Amino acid sequence: MKTYVVEGGVGKCLAFSALVDDLAKQDEGNVQIYTPYHEVFGNNPKVKMVFDSQTIPLTDNRITNCEDIIFCEPYKSKFICGGIHLIESYCNLLGIKYREEMRPKMFTDHVRKDVDAMLDKGAIKRRYVLVQFSGGQPYIGYHQGAQYSNGDMGRNYHPYLAQQLVNQLLEDDKNRDVIQFALPNEPILHGVKTITSGLAGWHEVAKNSEGFIGIDSCLNHFAPSAGIKGVVLWGSTRFNQYGYPENKNLNAYCEDKWQEEGFSPLDPRNMMIDPIRVFKLYKDMQ
DSSP states (O other): OEEEEOOSOHHHHHHHHTTHHHHHHHHTSOEEEEESOGGGTTTOTTEEEEEETTTSOTTOHHHHTSSEEEEOOGGGSGGGGSSSOHHHHHHHHHTOOOOTTOOOOOOOGGGHHHHHHHHHHTTOOSSEEEEOOOOOSOSTTOOTTOOOOOSOGGGSOOHHHHHHHHHHHHHHOTTOEEEEOOOTTSOOOTTOBOOOOOHHHHHHHHHTSSOEEEESSHHHHHHHHHTOOEEEEOSSSOHHHHOOTTSEEEOSSOBSSOOOTTOOTTOGGGGOOOHHHHHHHHHHHO
């Protein structure tokens, strides 16, 4: 049995989860995962053990006694040149044949009852849409009162535009709630509902939503595992590398088909997307 070291943010861990079935088949047995985001791999039938890298040393006997310890980092590979999807990059590094239909997989049925109770306590309607317009913070290590920080603000959708979009969603259907996927120190929009949950709980919330509108962040990678579709807004990153074609992917100048010519990750205009346009695209998907 092999142990795979998976570092990075939630999105990278979710992307790696798309390979677990193939790795188990290639290794002729279940795998072990060493990661800061253990919830992503918990209860996966192909994962024998997932180790929390925040609390368990890599020198733990259960890891060092295995057949091999494997670490790969797509951000230090050909991936940085553009044109290769994150999942494809992991496949190339681990000798797995990439298939375009490969998607993240989480297994979270065990928290369904707790999530239902949480939604009831928050008086959240059973019909809701998820939105995420900011991100970039490590989910681990967050504590009450922490100042919001983001190493790449170019991925965020401006709160002024986001509020206009939320207003349209609320006015369109009075029987639908809008739940904002965000940590408490991120800009919370007027009229939205918020909840506090771990990653497994958020995944269950996503599974029962009517759809989502988001950015290049956690919700974008949750969605394919949860079986929902939506609209994803792109600023400083490329949707041909991090996106999923079942969603509507767009920035200010291209939609669905990536256009590399003229793209600069530093251009703030990438994310200047009309909220009316976004709302219409979401409505067309329902």
